[in-house]
Each structure stands twice: as structure tokens, then as C-alpha cells.
Amino acid sequence: MTYLNKILYQVTKPARYTGGEWNSVVKDWDKTFLRIALSYPDLYEIGMSNMALPILYELLNSQPDVLAERVYAPWVDMEAAMRTAGIPLFSLESRRPLKDFDIIGFSLGYELTYTNVLNMLHLAQIPVLASERNDSHPVIIAGGSCALNPEPMADFIDSFIIGDGEEVLFELLDCFRDWKRAGTGAPKKELFRQLATIPGIYLPALYQVEYQADGSFKRITPGVAQAKATIQRRIVAKLPPPVTKPVVPYIEVIHDRGAIEIQRGCNRGCRFCQAGTIYRPVRQRPQSEVVQAAGELIANCGYNEVSLVSLSTSDYAGIDELVAKLAHRYPQLSLSLPSLRIDSFSVSLMEALPSRRKSGLTFAPEAGSERLRRSINKNIAESELLKTAAAAFDRGWINLKLYFMLGLPTETIDDIEDIIQLVDKLNSLGRKASGKRPRLRISLSTFVPKPHTPFQWVAQDNEESLSAKHELLNLGLRRKGIRPSWSDPAVSLLEAALSRGDRRLGKVIHRAWQAGSTFDAWSEHFNYGNWLGAFEEAGLEPSFYAQRERPLDEPLPWAHIDVGVTTAFLKQEYRRAIEGIETTDCRYEACNLCGLERWQPDCHHQQQGLTQSK
Numbered sequence: 001m002t003y004l005n006k007i008l009y010q011v012t013k014p015a016r017y018t019g020g021e022w023n024s025v026v027k028d029w030d031k032t033f034l035r036i037a038l039s040y041p042d043l044y045e046i047g048m049s050n051m052a053l054p055i056l057y058e059l060l061n062s063q064p065d066v067l068a069e070r071v072y073a074p075w076v077d078m079e080a081a082m083r084t085a086g087i088p089l090f091s092l093e094s095r096r097p098l099k100d101f102d103i104i105g106f107s108l109g110y111e112l113t114y115t116n117v118l119n120m121l122h123l124a125q126i127p128v129l130a131s132e133r134n135d136s137h138p139v140i141i142a143g144g145s146c147a148l149n150p151e152p153m154a155d156f157i158d159s160f161i162i163g164d165g166e167e168v169l170f171e172l173l174d175c176f177r178d179w180k181r182a183g184t185g186a187p188k189k190e191l192f193r194q195l196a197t198i199p200g201i202y203l204p205a206l207y208q209v210e211y212q213a214d215g216s217f218k219r220i221t222p223g224v225a226q227a228k229a230t231i232q233r234r235i236v237a238k239l240p241p242p243v244t245k246p247v248v249p250y251i252e253v254i255h256d257r258g259a260i261e262i263q264r265g266c267n268r269g270c271r272f273c274q275a276g277t278i279y280r281p282v283r284q285r286p287q288s289e290v291v292q293a294a295g296e297l298i299a300n301c302g303y304n305e306v307s308l309v310s311l312s313t314s315d316y317a318g319i320d321e322l323v324a325k326l327a328h329r330y331p332q333l334s335l336s337l338p339s340l341r342i343d344s345f346s347v348s349l350m351e352a353l354p355s356r357r358k359s360g361l362t363f364a365p366e367a368g369s370e371r372l373r374r375s376i377n378k379n380i381a382e383s384e385l386l387k388t389a390a391a392a393f394d395r396g397w398i399n400l401k402l403y404f405m406l407g408l409p410t411e412t413i414d415d416i417e418d419i420i421q422l423v424d425k426l427n428s429l430g431r432k433a434s435g436k437r438p439r440l441r442i443s444l445s446t447f448v449p450k451p452h453t454p455f456q457w458v459a460q461d462n463e464e465s466l467s468a469k470h471e472l473l474n475l476g477l478r479r480k481g482i483r484p485s486w487s488d489p490a491v492s493l494l495e496a497a498l499s500r501g502d503r504r505l506g507k508v509i510h511r512a513w514q515a516g517s518t519f520d521a522w523s524e525h526f527n528y529g530n531w532l533g534a535f536e537e538a539g540l541e542p543s544f545y546a547q548r549e550r551p552l553d554e555p556l557p558w559a560h561i562d563v564g565v566t567t568a569f570l571k572q573e574y575r576r577a578i579e580g581i582e583t584t585d586c587r588y589e590a591c592n593l594c595g596l597e598r599w600q601p602d603c604h605h606q607q608q609g610l611t612q613s614k
């Protein structure tokens, strides 16, 4: 591709676009029946750190008649060079234009990547609006956590996969093969109707949406017999084998190490957390599989660091035993454990990690007071938090990173002051243990109410209230010599509007992209003015979606997506949050009847089995 060579020297990090990495799979294009491009709508370095795409890449390429190739959003310099040279967006493996593939699958994990999807389609010379594509264009599919409210992206995506992609993939392929074999006589409309019959697949074009006179959502109705009124999330009963031959990037990426998913799902029940509902129930990978996978990752990729990935790593039954086994078997391997619970066990666990420099510990209390932590169901007593920090300081850690959220439901100014006091107590503890001030890093983000959580009805905190809290924290923490970092409230407002939006937001996303918005997740590219203009042109307001408390009986735009956890359970959890009542983890206590027991009657028994083997 000589024309590509002519532009690569003009751009930063050309290795983002060259492909040819270790373990990448290049199949014979002309001899492969189905061609699929797996796309991550962000920069190469971010996309290459995503856990889901390598699973799909491996599964798809394991099929003899299928090839799967990768594509990421070109950075702005590359995009400009491609547009000037008239080069359409291409895949990394074969460098074929995306428009030559049968299917393009996007992974949607963050609402602020939506404009990049549009931009990638446009750069691929494919119409961004699904209604403007014809039978000659690839089918555009999307999955990931954002697909659990697909409506804002409904104008651009042909088909959403709801839930675990591994579960639905082969049924989708079979359907596509049949359609493609039928040849030119079968219009895409036929394929879409067939796809709609597969559980877990949602085709928005087959539904009609109605709104109330006040602008709120009224209902969504299937327009054809094949479309189901409710789309059930697909759930794999057993985790697929871990990816042990992933593509190894030649440039530094965000997570520059091997990764093994040791567990999927979390039942702790933090009420703000969408992952806690949409990935239920917990499915744990056996220790033997993890140990074997680590060895294969070392052999296949040359990694000397492996991350054991899970939403709540401390809850993996026998995690200490697993770490000991890995340390014994692979003494040269560094291990990292993200998402640890705040307790002394986690500190001991971190200390047991092989070749672990005491670089820093990260904990997420989320709220400053015990009362607010109980309300959000993140039940950590202050005494436990301080005991954990003391244990860390005693064992030589002096860098501690703490995450807090602002604007949580029921939060008052007292809860904000409690953050300052908690930090003060941690400072004193650290000084007592080491004789010098510990290095505390405080990260503050704005709470974003998410669909399918007990807080899906609540209003996001407004700018005025947030800036008062910011000021209070800034003054209080700077007095202690700490400079907190925060997320931009405008970004959080947009995230809240897009995540709880309806189909009308498609116009807003389209307009914002036309006005030049891409890479919205990158502060240097985020243009709030573009977005406000786009909302105005569409006759909508971001605050209507983000900062309006919704009555519990208001129909929700994502209610046709059934994640398994019922609305009745979410309402009950919302009421318990207001009353400050704890709901226990069903892994260790009784089943809370969250709704999954309808689909998996033995859910609770399986989880008790895990507890007993601990």
C-alpha cells in the first residue's frame, strides 16, 4: 500500500496504523467467506487495552471461513492526512478498506466515544445513518455496556448485541452465512428480520418510538412480527477460555501487560454501579485455568507482567491461594490486581505479590461518610478503612490513591466535609507510621446516574451545587497540602444525558459530529459549545435527560432491554438507599431475588458453592 507509506511519515506514532504486530492473524482475503472488522472507537493505545475485542478476535478467527481484523480511530493528524490523500479507513491486518467487509462491529464502552463511531464510518466512506445505507454496505453491529441503552445510537447502528458477545456470536454468524449464501436475491431487510429472531439481538429500525406531549418517552413498539417486545441479555454460563495469544502491540499502550479475566460479574450491589447489575451473576474461572493461561501468555507474548482482571478481585474465592500458586510457578512474573476491596486482606495480598514495588495502593471509598456509603451500599466502616490504611503505611506504602464521587443521591455538605476529615485522619496515620507525610492522591468525579441501576431515576447534581462542593474540597484539601483532581462536570453532564437518553439524541450526536466533535473523551478535544449547539438545534436540553428526577412510574427508553435484574428490584433498592438500608452480597448471604433467578433458578446455589470452596 504505497499510498499509505506516503502519509505515515507525516503523523505521530505511525505504528498505530501499520499492523503486523506479533500474534496478529492475517488470513487469505479471497479465500475467506465472511470478513469482519472489529472496531474500537478510540485511539489504538486505548483500544488495544480493551478486554472484549481480543476474545471476539480469537473466537472469530478460530472459524475457518471467517476472518476478523482490527481497526481503531485514527488520531486527528492521521485522519487529516487520510482525508487529504483520499484514503478510506482500513483495517490493520489486510489494510483493506472497511467498506469491503461484510460486518463492522463496534465496541461501545463509553458514551463519549459515540462521535468517533460516526467519524470512523464517514472516514470509511460508509453513510453514517443506517437509513441511508443500502444492501452494498457492511452491516454495522455494536455491543458493550453502552448497548444496554441502545436508543441514542439507534440511528447509526443496524444491530445491537445485548450481553455476552461470545454467547450470541455463532448464532449471528450462522444467520449471516445463510443470508450471504443466498446471494444477491436476498435483500438486507430479510437478514435483519432473521437476526431479530435471535435472543439478545436488537435491531432498532424494526421498532417505532412514541413520546408524551411533555417530551418524555412513552413507548417503543415492534413494527414487524420477528421483533420481540423485550430483548433479553445473553449470559454465558461458563467463561470462554482465556485469550492467551493476544496481539502484542509494538508501541506502549495503556495497559502494557498480559491480562486474564479471572471472574465476570459482581454481586456486591453498589447502587451507583452499572457493572454490578449488567454483568450479573458472578462467574469465576477455575484457578487451574488461570495458572495455565499465565504460562501461555508468557510463552506466546513474552510478558513479564500479568493483570488478574475482575470487577472485584478480592471476591475471587481463593485469590490468595491463586496468587501464591502463580508466584511459585512463575517467579519472574509480576502480578497486578485491580479493584481490591478496602480491607487488611487486600493489603496482605498486595504484599504477597511477586516482585511488587511498593508503588502505590488504590482504594475507592466513593463517599466520605459511613452514612452515605451505607446509602450507596458500599458498606465500609470508617474504622475498617483506617485500619486498612494503617496496615498499608506500617508495611511501607506511602502512596495512597483514593476515589470519591460527588453528587451521590442523599449527599449533603456534611458528607463533603467528611471527605476532608477522612483525608486528615489518613494523613495523621501515615505520619505516625513513617514519620513523614504520606502521599495521598484524591480523585473526585461527578456521579453519573446510569440505566439499569437503582439510581436510574435520580437527577444528576447541577453545576451550581457541584461548584460549591468543589470549592469546599479545594480549600479543605489544599490546607492539608493536597491538590485533588476532578472530572469536568460538563463531561459528566453529557455522559449522563447520553447514557439515559432516548432515540431523539441521535440527532444531537449527529449534529455535534457534523460541527466537528470527535474524541470527546479527550479533554483537549472536548467542545462543550458544539454539544450545547447540537442539543439546541434538535430542540432538546441536556438537563432534561441528566438533571431531571424521573418519577418511578415514568416509562424509560431502555426498559425494553431486560438485563435480568428486574425494575421491581431496582425500585426496592432505590427506596432502601433513601432509607439507608444495606443489602447484603448474595454470594455470602441469602439470595436477594434480583430477578436473575427467573432465568437461572440455581443462581444462588451456584454462588453458595463458590463461597464454600473459599
Ligand code: SF4
Residues within 6 Å of the ligand: 267, 280, 281, 282, 586, 587, 591, 592, 593, 594, 595, 596, 597, 603, 604, 607
Ligand atoms: S438471583 Fe439472587 S443470587 Fe443470583 S445474582 Fe440475583 S440476588 Fe444474587
